[in-house]
Amino acid sequence: MGKKTLVVENVGMKFNLSQEKVDDFKEYFIRLFKGNLKYNEFWALKDVSFTLEEGDRLGILGLNGAGKSTLLKVIAGVFKPTEGKVTRKGKVVPLLELGAGFDKNYTGRENIYLYGSLLGYSKQFLDKKYDEIVKFSGLGKFIDVPVKNYSSGMRSKLGFSIATIAEPEILILDEVLSVGDANFRKKSEKKIRDMMEGGTTVLFVSHSLPQVERICNKAMILEQGKIVAFGPVEEIAQVYTDMLDKDEDQEIMELKRERRQLLQKIRARREEIKEEKKKQEE
Amino acid sequence: MEHIKTFWRRRGLLWELVKKGIKLKYRRSYLGILWSFLEPLLTTVVLTIVFGTLLGRGGRDFPVYILCGRLLYSFFSTSTKAASKSIRQNSSMIKKVYVPKYLYPLSSILYNYIITGISLLTLVPLSIYCHVYPTVYMPLVIVPFILLFMLTYGASMILSTVTVFFRDMEYLWDVLLMIIMYTSAIFYYPEKLMNSGFFWILKYNPLYCIIMNFRYAMFGQPLDMQYVLIAAAYGIGLSVIGTYAFYKKQDEFILAI
Structure with a gap:
C-alpha cells in the first residue's frame, strides 16, 4: 500500500445551463424585470468519491457528456467543486491541450519561462533545465522564433517538454499519447512510462478500452456524472463492454x-x- | 496568511507576466522602449500647440503642466482597460491550470506602472527646457503617485470582475473614462472653474486630486491635504470593495469565460 496522493470526497459540480448565455447588461435587465433569471441547473458531477495511491494509474471511461473532462478539471483545480472536497498531495500537471497557455507573440525560449512559471516551476529550476527542455522538444534553432510561426505539432512538442520536465506527483492525460511525429511519440510515451514506474499517479481519459487496459491498473466508469463502477481495470473493462x-x-x-x-x-x-x-x- | 504564502510562491509567475507586458508592448518597433519617452513628449507638443498657442493659454511652464496630467491619466486609463480585459484575454491559461486569478489584472497594472515610471523621466529634460526647477517639495510627488496606484488597483479589480460577466462594461468604461478625462483638468487650468458652481465635480474626482497634487509638488508648492484625503478615501474604498468582489466571484469566472 502506497501513500494516498489523491482523495476525492463527495464531489459535485453544478452548472447553470441557460438557453442563451446572459453576458450583457441589456439581456440581464430584461430578464431581471421579467423575473426570468432562473437558470436550468445541471449537475455534471454528483457524489463522486474515490482515492488513489502512489503509482496508481486510473482510466476514466464513459460516453461523451458523462462528466469525464469536468472531473479532470476539478482535480486539476480549474473548477472549484460546488460541493465536496479534493485533496491532492504534491504537484498536479495536466497534459491537456498542450501549448494552450503559450503567448503567440513570445518566442519558444520566452514561452518556456512563461509556461514553466505558470505550472509553478521557479526561474532557477527552469534555468537549470532549459537545455534539457529544448533538447527534448527537438526544436533546435526554432526556439528563438515566435510561437505564432510554429506548426501545431511543434507547439505541442514544446508544451509536452515543458510540462514533463519535473516529475509531478499527479499527471492528468487526455488521450494525449499522440504528440507530434512518430519519433516524438515514441519519446513521449517512454517518458510517461518512466514517470509511471517512478510512482507518479496518473489519471487517463480515453474512449479506447484497449488503451486503458494497456496503461491503467484501475478504472472507473462515469455515467451522467456518477460513478457506476470503480475497481481493478480487468473487472471494469468487463463491465464496460457489457454496458456498451x-x-x-x-x-x-x-x-x-x-x-x-x-x-x-x-x-x-x-x-x-x-x-x-x-x-x-x- | 494562507493567501500571502500563495502570493509569495507565485511571485515568479507575476514577474513573468509583468515582463511579458513590457516586452511585448514595444516588440517589433524600431525605437522600442524609447517610445515611452517619445510618445508623451510628442503628445505634449501637440497639446501645447493646440491649447497653449492656438487658444492662447498657459505660460512658459504649460508643457510640464500638461505632461504631468497626461502621463498620470493615461496610466489610469490604460491600466484599467488592460486589467478589465485581462481575465478574458488569458482565458486559455485559466481554463487549463489553476493560478490565483488576481495575478492577471495585477500584472497588467504593474507593467503599466513601470512603463509610466519610465515615461515620467521625460519630465526631467522638459522641466529644464521650461525652467521648472526642483524644490524641497519635489520628493512629495511620490505621495500622489502611490495614491494613483491604489486608485487604479481598486478600480481595476471592480472592472475586471464586472467585465467577466458583462462584456458591455468595456464600452461603458470608455465613455466613463472620457468624463473622467475632461474633469481631471489635464489641458486646462481649473482656476476658471473654481467659482462656477461646477467645481465640486472636479474636486470629488480622485484623479483630479492626484494630478493636481502631483503638479503642486512639481511646481514647488505644498500638497493640498484635502485632495490627499479625498484620493486616499477613494483609493482605500475602491481597493477594499474591488478585492472583496473579486475574491467572492473568482470561482465563477471560469463558467463565464
Whole structure:
C-alpha cells in the first residue's frame, strides 16, 4: 500500500445551463424585470468519491457528456467543486491541450519561462533545465522564433517538454499519447512510462478500452456524472463492454467475453515471458 | 496568511507576466522602449500647440503642466482597460491550470506602472527646457503617485470582475473614462472653474486630486491635504470593495469565460 496522493470526497459540480448565455447588461435587465433569471441547473458531477495511491494509474471511461473532462478539471483545480472536497498531495500537471497557455507573440525560449512559471516551476529550476527542455522538444534553432510561426505539432512538442520536465506527483492525460511525429511519440510515451514506474499517479481519459487496459491498473466508469463502477481495470473493462453491448445478442456477448478472457491470458503470458527474459539476462 | 504564502510562491509567475507586458508592448518597433519617452513628449507638443498657442493659454511652464496630467491619466486609463480585459484575454491559461486569478489584472497594472515610471523621466529634460526647477517639495510627488496606484488597483479589480460577466462594461468604461478625462483638468487650468458652481465635480474626482497634487509638488508648492484625503478615501474604498468582489466571484469566472 502506497501513500494516498489523491482523495476525492463527495464531489459535485453544478452548472447553470441557460438557453442563451446572459453576458450583457441589456439581456440581464430584461430578464431581471421579467423575473426570468432562473437558470436550468445541471449537475455534471454528483457524489463522486474515490482515492488513489502512489503509482496508481486510473482510466476514466464513459460516453461523451458523462462528466469525464469536468472531473479532470476539478482535480486539476480549474473548477472549484460546488460541493465536496479534493485533496491532492504534491504537484498536479495536466497534459491537456498542450501549448494552450503559450503567448503567440513570445518566442519558444520566452514561452518556456512563461509556461514553466505558470505550472509553478521557479526561474532557477527552469534555468537549470532549459537545455534539457529544448533538447527534448527537438526544436533546435526554432526556439528563438515566435510561437505564432510554429506548426501545431511543434507547439505541442514544446508544451509536452515543458510540462514533463519535473516529475509531478499527479499527471492528468487526455488521450494525449499522440504528440507530434512518430519519433516524438515514441519519446513521449517512454517518458510517461518512466514517470509511471517512478510512482507518479496518473489519471487517463480515453474512449479506447484497449488503451486503458494497456496503461491503467484501475478504472472507473462515469455515467451522467456518477460513478457506476470503480475497481481493478480487468473487472471494469468487463463491465464496460457489457454496458456498451447491452443490446447485443446473448450468444455474441458470450463469445466476446471469451475473447476478452483469451486476450487477458495472452497479455499475462507475454508479461511472464518478459519477466523470464529479464531474469535470464541477469 | 494562507493567501500571502500563495502570493509569495507565485511571485515568479507575476514577474513573468509583468515582463511579458513590457516586452511585448514595444516588440517589433524600431525605437522600442524609447517610445515611452517619445510618445508623451510628442503628445505634449501637440497639446501645447493646440491649447497653449492656438487658444492662447498657459505660460512658459504649460508643457510640464500638461505632461504631468497626461502621463498620470493615461496610466489610469490604460491600466484599467488592460486589467478589465485581462481575465478574458488569458482565458486559455485559466481554463487549463489553476493560478490565483488576481495575478492577471495585477500584472497588467504593474507593467503599466513601470512603463509610466519610465515615461515620467521625460519630465526631467522638459522641466529644464521650461525652467521648472526642483524644490524641497519635489520628493512629495511620490505621495500622489502611490495614491494613483491604489486608485487604479481598486478600480481595476471592480472592472475586471464586472467585465467577466458583462462584456458591455468595456464600452461603458470608455465613455466613463472620457468624463473622467475632461474633469481631471489635464489641458486646462481649473482656476476658471473654481467659482462656477461646477467645481465640486472636479474636486470629488480622485484623479483630479492626484494630478493636481502631483503638479503642486512639481511646481514647488505644498500638497493640498484635502485632495490627499479625498484620493486616499477613494483609493482605500475602491481597493477594499474591488478585492472583496473579486475574491467572492473568482470561482465563477471560469463558467463565464
